[in-house]
Amino acid sequence: MGTAPWPLRRWGVFTIACALSVPSALLAQRVEVEEHVLENGLRLLLLPRKGDPNVAAGWVARVGSVNERPGITGLAHLFEHMMFKGTRVIGTRDIERNLEVMADLDRVKAELAREEEALRSRQRLGEAPEPARPEDLSVRHRELLEELAALAKREQDLLVKNEFDRIYTSAGASGLNAGTTSDYTIYFVSVPANKIELWFWLESDRLLNPVFREFYSERDVVREERRMRIESTPTGRFQEEFDALFWASSPYGWPVIGWPSDIEAITRDEALEFFGTYYAPQNITTCLVGDFDPARALELARKYFGRLRRGPREPPLVRTREVRQLAERRMTAQAETKPQARIRFHTVPDGHSDEPALVLLGEVLSGRTGRLYKALVLGSQVANDAAAYQRGLKHEGYFEAEGVAKPGKAPEDVERALLGELDKLKSELVSERELQKVKNQRAAGDFRRLRSSFHLLLQLLGRDASRSWKTINTDPPRFEAVRAEDLRRVAESYFRPENRSVILYHTQPPPAGAPGPKETKSP
Amino acid sequence: MKPRPAPAAVAIALAAGIAASSVAIALAAASSAAEDPAGRDAVVPHPRDLVFPELRFEPPDRAKHRHELPSGPVVYVVEDHELPLVDVTVHVRGGSYLEPSGKAGLAALTGSQIRSGGTARWSPEDFDEELAFLAATMSSSIGDTEGSASFNCLSKDLPRVLDLFSDMLWSPRFDPQRLELKLSQDLQDLARRNDQTSAIEAREWERLLRGSGFFTTDRVTKATLGTISREDLAGFHRRLFHPRNFVIAVAGDVDARGILDALEGSLKDWAREDWPGGPIPPVPKPAAVPAPGLHVVDKAGDAGGKAAVNQGRVSIGHRAATRDHPDFHALTVMNHILGGGGFTSRITSRVRSDEGLAYSAGSRLELGVHFDGTFRAFFQSKSETVGRAARIVLEEIERMRKESVSGEELETAVNHVIGSFPRLFATPQLVTSAFASDELTGRDAAFWRTYREKVRKVTAGDVLRVAREHLKPEALVVLVVGDAAAIEKGGLRDAVEGKVPGAGKVRRIPLPDPLTLEYPGGD
CATH class of the missing domain: 1.10.287 (Helix Hairpins)
Structure with missing residues (x-):
């Protein structure tokens, strides 16, 4: 544990200035978080920060759709909804x-x-x-x-309808919400600086004795959410099917929101069992960022979260790994969308030693001065838009390159052009200036990410769910250390034909009688 | 290299930054914590029994941050030295209502090409590269009634980036190749504008409420884009971008005097130039009166028989008052209770929590700045239950006008609006952007000073009175986008008949040709 008079301790201007010309320079900022672990295993991160009289407050449970199994897909997310339904005290x-x-x-x-x-x-x-x-x-x-x-x-x-929400709302809190990913579930709110005790009261209460009221109508709400996000959008269902194609054995293959059959059938008992397994204090990190006194916050944490009993067993590990892919997979879709191509390769999880090079490779390819824009959009004019990125999940990861065909060009043309650019990276080193440019952008981005207390909270919790909040300080030097040869090496290792899946979108012809443009149909 | 303040000096500077909004918070008395040792006995049974220290907050004072440059612009500066970043935004009056007839799309195109098309001194490629290497972000856009250009950079690069920015503002090149690319992208977007039900809903709602010719409605077609030349862009730019039409917002790691001098230095020669077409004429008001009734857009399935979207999107509402209306504060509270206050509001509570009919349901009341605003209740529900959910929304609108709201509802809404007030000024960027917007639209500086007091005085009687005056059943427009046959089978017409004038007859809005915006069967 460290105490810092200022939350964001900087190395100083000279380092910042030099970072733009000296590749090996130390990175700019350090986020000094006060870290505590309560006796029950619950983690507490405190980052006091002067400014507006509010505190961004939240916690994360290290559980997501990756912890589900066929039959209960979508439970982690449905469960997140249930956590707003009150407790033995609140809501009835x-x-x-x-x-x-x-x-x-x-x-x-x-x-x-x-x-x-x-x-x-x-x-x-x-x-x-x-x-x-x-x-x-x-x-x-x-x-x-x-x-x-x-x-x-x-x-x-x-019921006392929506009492949990009403108490926060009436207290002037805002942004009360939660989110579920494949790897973690996060709950957050911004409370006025004088009311952090309310946050401790309500959050510890719902971890202590939640009551899953309105369970069956909430399942219907989640079905509507699925219709809105996936089923009633032009490409939602295709993307979902592409994920299922890309992951052969890994639990990342099912959608976070779950398959419809499962959402409609999950029982309250299953939700309770899930809670007992994954919402034990040793599986949770809490965090405050903003205008508060850390000593007082620690006292409140002990008083309120200290009431939670450590779970009898540790949550089970995620066992199923992705099997190695042996041959290219592809989907050809007819959808109400622009003709486009997406190419996805299996790569590495969050934090892997190859990840910084893969991330920078994505940045060398993307943006207005990126290679894809220059080659495909401005140069050969096969595409109207193109980008690439690495995504490291907790247990696995992938790299995706994508492009939208220019009218008159086909998604196949875009696929060829994307692969051509990726191939170049295997044989030629990127220039020092290109590499320095993306490193500069990362260094400036590291500052921009600190501006909002709320976003800082999300980053700290997300990082603590995967590896550790400390990676906010330890990751930047790893990016700074990447060399051009590393980019070439990862391109060669991962951008192999048998390691990829491809989805091509052709524009679906309009229904008979409905108006549709003639020009943009792909050949 | 400019020397940077040592950490201690940063602390002082930061405190000065906060002076923008004077905050005084008495943190929970240490004594009470000392005589109240942590333990479960001390936890009060219900959060209503918690006692909070007082939080005093005064909004920042606009006059203290306002500067007038000799060259014309008003500049707002809020210093904040926590991070080495600077934000500068130039706001201009004027927008798409100034497009010459037949050239719909000119404003947005000009807005994008100021940034994308290079400058007299810089080719677009070199300009992009320079900014990318400096890790600065820069953008420009022109909307319906206002435009803006802005950048964010590391403070050490401010002189360099400000120089690039001034160059872009004063002498954009409007490079023909970049314009051609943008037109190709825009045409491709136009061709796909019947894909997403959300986009269809937004377009048709604006047409129903403002009339199809009004400048806020979608009027861009392949033909209008085809008439736009590079000279049109240059002319439109000259008309809006002149120092006498600027309101400038500066926030971050700057010295106020220094940035004012730098801005004046880069604008003074320009200010002596002619301002063709200036000053900007006032924003026109819509002439058409919306026709109440039930309007349905059928989002049909494809030619191969694939199902249509399985969820209907619904908007219910009418035009509303302007924001200078004396009922402003009571209306804010009224809509919070009806559908604006998340889960504590009536529409969300009934449609979502009680019945599980939608993931997203609520209402927005946007009071107009230049002309009438809009009231819009909304939800998305599966086709079969669109009628049932619409019935509930209409009942709640009616109930708002019939009965007084409960004391608890009033208290929740009033407390929330007052308690979350400081969030509006949470960052220096939010502060300067609020000031600039008020300056541009002529809102009185007293507005924020008296805001909470006026909200606090709102009574249940006021809420009932403004609901009766401002919610107008006789003017209700209902728009439904989805699988029309399935939705109508679900009893939509029965649900709205008798509550919405003329709803006995469903008016079908056909999908227009996406490139010409011609509606089959006339419009």
């Missing part, structure tokens, strides 16, 4: 009756699941249509649905 008029109604609901739901399975087996034989019509349901099935609706109504009557 009468907790005992509330729990009784919830038990009744679960009982009806379980019986309903059996009816659904009976219907499903008839559908498997082709004896009932998909989707089923009301008249395809058994009498008991329909009765149960009515019972369920009546119980949901009774539950509503026992």
Whole structure:
């Protein structure tokens, strides 16, 4: 633990100035976080910062869709929604009756699941249509649905609606939200500087005794979220299918939001088990960034989060690794979108020693002065847009290059041109100036990322979920140390034909009678 | 190289930065913590029992940061030396309403090409390279009523980047090749503008509310882009970009005197030049009166029989007052309760939490600056339940006008608006951008000073009165985009008939030809 009078301790201007001309210069800033681990294993990161009278506050659980299995895909995300439904104290008029109604609901739901399975087996034989019509349901099935609706109504009557939100909102807090990724789940809010104790109260309470109210209607909300994000957008479902194609064995192959069949069937018991396994304090990091006194915050953390009991077992490790790819895979899609090509290679996870070179390679290729723009957009004019990037996930990683065909050109032309640029990187070294340019941009970007307390919070938590918050200070020198030869070497190692998957989008012809442009159809 | 202040001096400078917004916070008394040792006994049973120290906050004073340059512009400067970064934005009056007839798209094109097309001294490629190597970001754009150009750079590079920026502002080259590329990209975008239901919804909503010819509606076609020449861009640029039309915002690691001198130095010769077409004429108001009723856009499936989108997007609302209306504060509170306050608001609570009918549901009330604003309630729901959700939204609009809101609802909304007020000034960039915007649009400096007091005085009676005056059932426009047949089968018309004038008859809006914007069957 270190105490810093100023959160962001800088090395000084001379280092910053030199970073732009001397490649080996030390990097610019250090973020001095005060780190504590409570007895129950919960981690606490404190970064006091003068400025506006607010505190960005949040916590991360090291659990995401990668921790799911077939049958419960989407549970990590659905669970995130459930964490806003209150506790034994927050959100109800009468907790005992509330729990009784919830038990009744679960009982009806379980019986309903059996009816659904009976219907499903008839559908498997082709004896009932998909989707089923009301008249395809058994009498008991329909009765149960009515019972369920009546119980949901009774539950509503026992609720103090959205009390968790109301307390924060009324306190002047803003930006209350949460997010789920394949690797972690993050919960955050910005509270007025005088109300950090409220944050400790509410967050420790929902980790201590959450109650998953309105479980079944929230499942419907998540189905609508899936329709909005994936099913009703021109390329959402194709991208999802491309992910499933790219990952043969890894759990990154299913979508974070889950497959529809699973979202519709996940039970409250499964959610509770998930909570017990992954939301134990030793699997959580909390963090405050902003205008507060760290000594007081530590005191409050011990008082509130100290109430949580360490989980009896450590969360299980993610076991399934991606198998090595043996042959190129490809998809050719007809979609309501511009003709385009995406090429994706298996690479390395977040933090791997090859990652800095792959990230810089992506930056050498991208942007207005990047190689792809110069070669494909301004030069051969095969594309109207092009970019590339490395994405390191916790357990695996990939590199993607993509481009939009110029009208009159085909996605195949873009694919060829992208591969041509990637091939050049295997044989020729990038120039020192190109490399220095992207390093300069990273160095300036390291400052820009510190401007908002809220974004700093997200970075610290995201990093702590994967490796450690300390990587915010230890990663920049690793990027600074990359040499042109490293870029060539990683290009050669990873940009191999048998290691890639390709998706080509052709523009889908408009339906008969509907207006559509003639010119932009791809050949 | 300019010497940088040592850390101690940074601390002093930072404190001076905060003086922009005088903050006084009495952190929780140390004594109470000392006599109240950490332990679960000390946790109050409900957060309503927590006691918070007082938080005093005064918004920054506009007059203290305002400077007038002899060359014409008003400049706002907020110094902040925490990070070695500087932001400069030049705002200009004027926008697409000044496009000559038949040249829709000229404003946006000019806005993009100021930055992309090089300068008299610099080719576009060299200009991009120079900025990229300095790791500076620079951009320009022109919208409907305002334009802007801005940059962010490391403070050590400020003189160099300011020089490049002035060059770009004063003498953009409008390079023909870059213009051709942009036109190719724009045409490709036009061709795809019927792909996304969200884009269709935004376009048709604006047309319904403002009338199809008004300058805020989408009027860009292949033909209008075809008439635009490089000379048009140069002329439009000269008309908007003149020092006498500038409001400049500067935030970050600068010395106020130094940057004012530097700006004056680069603008004074320009200010003596002629300003063709200046000063800028006022923004016109829409002539058309929106027709209430039920409007449906059918997003049909493809020729191969692939299903249409499975979720309908819905907007319900009408035109609203301007922001100088005396009911401004009461209206803010009213909409917070109706649909603007997230989960604590009525529409979100009923459509999402109670019924699970949507992921996103709520309402926005945007009071106009130059002409009428808009009130819009919105949601996205699966086709079958669009009608049910629409019924709920209409009920809630009606209930706002019939009954007084509860004391708790009023308190939540008022407390939130007041409590989150300091967030509006959370960074120096937010402060200068609020000042510049107020200057540009002529908002009184007293607005922020009296804001919280006026919100605090809003009563339940005020909320009921403004709901009755400003929510207008007789003017409701309902727009639905999605699979029309499935949505209508779900009972949409029954849901709105009798509540929305003329809703007995569904008006179908066909998809226009994306390149000509011609609507089949006339418009």
